[in-house]
Amino acid sequence: MRRRPLALAPLLFALPLAVPPRALGVEERDPRAAYDVLAYRLDLALDPEAKRLEGTVALEARALEELALVRLDLSGPFEVTGARLVPEPLSNESSLEGTKLRFRFEDERLDLVLPERAPAGAVVRLAVDYAGEPRARDGFTGFHWSETEDGRPWIATSCQMIGAHSWWPCKASFYHPADKPERVLANLDVPAGLVAVANGRLVGREERGGRALFRWRHDYPLMTYSVALNVGPYVEEHTTLELPGLERPLPVSWWVLPEHAERAAVQFAEVPRLLAVFGEAFGPFPFPDSKFALVETPFWGMEHSTAIAYGSSFPAWLARHGGSDPYASRDALFDYILVHESAHEWWGNAVSAADWRHFWLHEGFASYAEVVFVERTQGREAAERWLATMRPRVGPRARLVPEGPVENSQRAYSNALYDKGALVLETLRWYLADDEAWWRALRRFQAEHRYGSATTDDFRRAVEAESGLDLERFFLEWVLGEGWPKLEGSVRAGRDGIVVDVACGASGATAFHVPLDLVWRSQDGERRERLWLDPGRNRVTLAAGGPVEDLRVVGLERLLGRHEIEVR
Numbered sequence: 209m210r211r212r213p214l215a216l217a218p219l220l221f222a223l224p225l226a227v228p229p230r231a232l233g234v235e236e237r238d239p240r241a242a243y244d245v246l247a248y249r250l251d252l253a254l255d256p257e258a259k260r261l262e263g264t265v266a267l268e269a270r271a272l273e274e275l276a277l278v279r280l281d282l283s284g285p286f287e288v289t290g291a292r293l294v295p296e297p298l299s300n301e302s303s304l305e306g307t308k309l310r311f312r313f314e315d316e317r318l319d320l321v322l323p324e325r326a327p328a329g330a331v332v333r334l335a336v337d338y339a340g341e342p343r344a345r346d347g348f349t350g351f352h353w354s355e356t357e358d359g360r361p362w363i364a365t366s367c368q369m370i371g372a373h374s375w376w377p378c379k380a381s382f383y384h385p386a387d388k389p390e391r392v393l394a395n396l397d398v399p400a401g402l403v404a405v406a407n408g409r410l411v412g413r414e415e416r417g418g419r420a421l422f423r424w425r426h427d428y429p430l431m432t433y434s435v436a437l438n439v440g441p442y443v444e445e446h447t448t449l450e451l452p453g454l455e456r457p458l459p460v461s462w463w464v465l466p467e468h469a470e471r472a473a474v475q476f477a478e479v480p481r482l483l484a485v486f487g488e489a490f491g492p493f494p495f496p497d498s499k500f501a502l503v504e505t506p507f508w509g510m511e512h513s514t515a516i517a518y519g520s521s522f523p524a525w526l527a528r529h530g531g532s533d534p535y536a537s538r539d540a541l542f543d544y545i546l547v548h549e550s551a552h553e554w555w556g557n558a559v560s561a562a563d564w565r566h567f568w569l570h571e572g573f574a575s576y577a578e579v580v581f582v583e584r585t586q587g588r589e590a591a592e593r594w595l596a597t598m599r600p601r602v603g604p605r606a607r608l609v610p611e612g613p614v615e616n617s618q619r620a621y622s623n624a625l626y627d628k629g630a631l632v633l634e635t636l637r638w639y640l641a642d643d644e645a646w647w648r649a650l651r652r653f654q655a656e657h658r659y660g661s662a663t664t665d666d667f668r669r670a671v672e673a674e675s676g677l678d679l680e681r682f683f684l685e686w687v688l689g690e691g692w693p694k695l696e697g698s699v700r701a702g703r704d705g706i707v708v709d710v711a712c713g714a715s716g717a718t719a720f721h722v723p724l725d726l727v728w729r730s731q732d733g734e735r736r737e738r739l740w741l742d743p744g745r746n747r748v749t750l751a752a753g754g755p756v757e758d759l760r761v762v763g764l765e766r767l768l769g770r771h772e773i774e775v776r
């Protein structure tokens with residue numbers, strides 16, 4: 209993302225042209241914003257013994273303005289050994305030979321200098337040879353050179369928190385989330401006996417000279433952090449599924465360690481129901497020409513598109529065999545990693561944040577998808593129990609959308625994205641009071657931005673279009689605001705009607721307008737009324753039209769916040 213350099217613009221005008229912008233403290237234009245990536249190809253050879261990778265990454269990009277160089281991100285212990293301008297369009301087997309290019313690699317920036325300037329609109333193809341020994345930063349993030357229990361190589365990547373440029377040169381979505389390449393190809397060369405899995409569909413598999421080569425091709429846009437490399441002595445399971453909205457059966461696969469084949473068969477028996485639920489709720493599975501797949505990893509989980517990283521405990525198998533689950537609280541109602549990461553195929557992978565301020569469109573929506581899965585498989589009461597686990601985790605000053613620009617995905621990350629995100633979506637559904645419109649709005653938002661990027665405003669417009677409501681104030685308070693509302697007070701049936709005396713407070717700086725839904729029985733049968741509570745104390749007497757029985761306040765558990773209302 210570009211920072212705002214324009215505050216000094218009028219001043220610049222008055223100064224002699226020879227003064228370079230840098231001398232004025234104005235940030236140089238980011239050369240990575242000067243092109244749009246169309247495709248990447250990763251040709252990587254892995255040496256598990258030396259824990260070293262060596263390879264070539266090729267890039268196809270369109271110049272958005274005249275280009276003198278192409279700047280890529282690359283961090284970590286790598287050496288760049290060559291760069292070329294490649295004439296041939298990228299396919300899994302195209303030649304990456306071409307004219308040698310000059311390059312500079314310093315400060316995590318790799319500048320490839322073009323032999324002559326490329327005009328705006330031109331497509332350039334470049335290849336970079338590099339090698340190095342990337343490592344894991346901790347048990348979750350980085351390049352994992354792990355081993356199975358019997359000592360065989362088990363390799364996986366997870367880079368949302370540090371960027372894909374921690375293991376391959378690219379225009380990293382870590383800084384540039386909106387530039388999703390239209391496709392990613394991977395040719396992975398590993399010792400024979402190991403299986404290499406990446407995004408997309410397998411288009412070639414060869415063995416020669418003690419090595420195995422796996423060619424993968426994914427013809428959909430994706431963020432670079434979602435590009436995955438997985439290698440292990442995997443056993444494979446392949447099937448197909450008929451799913452709502454898809455013309456052809458969807459290939460469904462999983463790759464797990466041999467010792468977990470039976471666990472996977474038990475756990476992943478849930479996949480058809482899971483994909484059917486999400487397909488109905490959010491729209492068709494977005495990547496039917498690739499696959500739906502789970503790949504066992506040495507870390508807990510990550511939403512790698514069409515190759516979901518699954519490193520969890522197979523809780524359904526544990527439950528059958530009386531084993532104890534290290535993730536028991538998360539897995540209480542469903543396999544958390546299976547459900548949450550799979551939901552990211554719709555929210556995060558298909559529809560992605562246009563900039564990291566809108567990261568909650570990934571995590572809040574995936575967390576809300578958990579609620580949807582529970583509601584549709586176990587019922588409303590179970591869904592409410594799941595929502596109730598989220599509420600105490602949202603701090604009084606929690607914000608979903610940071611106020612200022614956010615430099616990268618790590619800075620944007622917070623737990624609030626998950627729990628407050630899910631609770632706000634549940635609140636919005638209650639606020640609409642029209643479930644049909646709610647589901648249409650989610651499907652519209654998905655359909656309008658699938659394969660692209662979206663902002664919080666795009667989501668608001670989709671919900672407004674389907675509900676017919678003006679949601680500006682709702683979004684300002686609940687989505688963009690700080691913290692949550694606190695209702696406190698009483699509702700009672702009096703001689704003249706229903707007396708509402710409720711204070712509408714807030715945990716943080718934002719004041720909220722909150723709907724309060726009353727239900728009672730009168731002589732004409734059941735009645736229902738929605739009151740709008742303003743910030744501060746609300747004292748209202750509602751004409752009830754006769755004696756009031758069975759007075760209740762409904763839906764408080766659907767609203768973000770902490771609410772205590774006594775009903776008499």
Ligand SMILES: [Zn+2]
Pocket residue numbers: 511548549552570571574
């Ligand atoms: Zn997530």
